Amino acid sequence: MHRGKGMKFVGDSRVPATRMPNIPKDYSEYPHKTEAFWPNFLLREWMVGAVFLIGYLCLTIAHPSPLERVADPNDSGYIPLPDWYFLFLYQLLKYEFAAGAYTVIGAVVMPGIAFGALLLAPWLDNGVERRPLRRPIASALMMLGIVSIIFLTWESVDQHDWEAAARQGAIVEDVEIDESSEGYEIYMSQQACIGCHGDQGEGGAAGPNIFENDYDAEDYAEIIRNGQGEMPGDQFDGSDEELEILAEWIANDGQDAE
Amino acid sequence: MLQKIYDWVDERLDITPMWRDIADHEVPEHVNPAHHFSAFVYCFGGLTFFVTVIQILSGMFLAMYYVPDIVNAYESVYYLQNEVTFGVIVRGMHHWGASLVIVMMFLHTLRVFFTGSYKKPRELNWVVGVLIFFVMLGLGFTGYLLPWDMKAYFATVVGLEIAEAVPVVGTFAKTLLAGGEIIGAQTLTRFYAIHVFFLPGALLGLLGAHFYMIRKQGISGPL
Numbered sequence: 027m028h029r030g031k032g033m034k035f036v037g038d039s040r041v042p043a044t045r046m047p048n049i050p051k052d053y054s055e056y057p058h059k060t061e062a063f064w065p066n067f068l069l070r071e072w073m074v075g076a077v078f079l080i081g082y083l084c085l086t087i088a089h090p091s092p093l094e095r096v097a098d099p100n101d102s103g104y105i106p107l108p109d110w111y112f113l114f115l116y117q118l119l120k121y122e123f124a125a126g127a128y129t130v131i132g133a134v135v136m137p138g139i140a141f142g143a144l145l146l147a148p149w150l151d152n153g154v155e156r157r158p159l160r161r162p163i164a165s166a167l168m169m170l171g172i173v174s175i176i177f178l179t180w181e182s183v184d185q186h187d188w189e190a191a192a193r194q195g196a197i198v199e200d201v202e203i204d205e206s207s208e209g210y211e212i213y214m215s216q217q218a219c220i221g222c223h224g225d226q227g228e229g230g231a232a233g234p235n236i237f238e239n240d241y242d243a244e245d246y247a248e249i250i251r252n253g254q255g256e257m258p259g260d261q262f263d264g265s266d267e268e269l270e271i272l273a274e275w276i277a278n279d280g281q282d283a284e
Numbered sequence: 285m286l287q288k289i290y291d292w293v294d295e296r297l298d299i300t301p302m303w304r305d306i307a308d309h310e311v312p313e314h315v316n317p318a319h320h321f322s323a324f325v326y327c328f329g330g331l332t333f334f335v336t337v338i339q340i341l342s343g344m345f346l347a348m349y350y351v352p353d354i355v356n357a358y359e360s361v362y363y364l365q366n367e368v369t370f371g372v373i374v375r376g377m378h379h380w381g382a383s384l385v386i387v388m389m390f391l392h393t394l395r396v397f398f399t400g401s402y403k404k405p406r407e408l409n410w411v412v413g414v415l416i417f418f419v420m421l422g423l424g425f426t427g428y429l430l431p432w433d434m435k436a437y438f439a440t441v442v443g444l445e446i447a448e449a450v451p452v453v454g455t456f457a458k459t460l461l462a463g464g465e466i467i468g469a470q471t472l473t474r475f476y477a478i479h480v481f482f483l484p485g486a487l488l489g490l491l492g493a494h495f496y497m498i499r500k501q502g503i504s505g506p507l
Binding site for chain 2: 041046067087098099104106107111115116119154172
């Protein structure tokens with residue numbers, strides 16, 4: 027830096043009047059094939075970035091990001107699942123030695139030791155040797171960590187009921203039911219129906235939304251007569267004609283058949 | 285013309301040293317995939333930063349539509365996903381970017397670990413890097429709640445239950461994050477503020493420190 031007499035400035039500012047030449051540094055005397063980051067290496071890095079971006083965009087277009095139905099805090103039957111990179115921590119809490127009375131071990135002690143060791147790695151492994159095979163303890167512990175993460179994530183994915191979760195999270199279209207229809211009147215007169223499916227047929231803890239499937243009227247009549255899954259049959263308390271109207275009404279998304 | 289504008293600004297503000305400081309540094313042979321293909325492992329850090337920049341940009345555009353309250357949050361995401369032009373792309377990039385950033389950061393961590401690059405004199409940069417890792421996990425956790433759909437809500441419920449299990453500070457931490465006893469409106473606005481202001485602020489500071497240190501010390505030498 028220039029000091030003392032002879033310094034010139036731009037106007038009354040502190041900006042020196044002498045310009046630094048705008049040319050790249052010279053790395054030709056550096057060892058081996060060292061090159062300049064700007065612009066030589068950056069141009070090539072730019073191309074790697076472009077290829078990466080294309081792959082990224084293909085992924086985005088091929089798999090739109092998921093969106094389930096709006097959160098319903100009262101739906102306690104929902105199977106929760108964190109994002110995939112938290113699965114190994116989540117899975118750890120399912121093992122006996124790390125759950126229940128020992129939750130502290132799974133939630134604090136084990137992750138705390140692992141991440142604490144990661145944070146303090148430079149002081150735990152403080153030898154001068156850099157090659158992984160020359161510092162076997164550090165390398166082995168890291169491999170153990172990687173294998174545990176992969177194993178726990180795998181187990182978690184394997185144990186999760188993906189189909190049930192997809193069903194629980196699916197967006198159900200709102201059905202505008204006609205409350206003056208004959209079908210609705212019959213539906214409301216059946217305690218057995220509204221007990222589980224609610225007074226709008228919306229479903230609840232005991233029964234699903236009655237409009238969520240695309241069966242036809244005959245199928246619905248069949249289900250009401252004989253039951254299905256956990257739903258018992260022979261609960262309908264009315265004439266066969268009324269049952270037919272009700273089945274039509276369900277198949278017609280809450281409207282009477284024309 | 286451009287040269288004249290540059291010279292005009294440079295005469296007054298002396299900008300050449302500023303950007304030359306950032307632009308000029310050497311790339312040693314052992315980290316350059318053009319000379320040794322196996323050196324591609326040195327790309328992971330740069331790619332992590334690349335995805336981070338995409339996350340910031342796509343997040344800025346998402347914030348133009350997203351409304352952080354329990355009545356409208358889901359509706360605004362649904363609208364963004366299904367009605368807004370390219371909304372599905374912008375949200376998709378943010379969604380997948382969140383995963384990619386974790387993958388790239390994990391690979392970068394492994395590269396630094398197995399090349400022993402965290403050893404003296406680079407201990408502090410390793411510590412800052414691990415802190416960045418934690419901030420990224422925090423961003424993932426808080427961002428997951430924001431769409432306010434079933435999986436978002438219940439993942440947060442479980443996450444906060446785990447936080448509550450921590451002895452001594454657990455209850456306090458849960459109340460601090462959830463904004464009260466129940467996980468609801470307060471939780472959503474808190475997670476939004478943490479996701480959009482607190483953690484990105486911390487992230488930018490840590491990234492600045494990370495990059496300053498690597499430029500000051502240079503990249504670690506060949507094994």
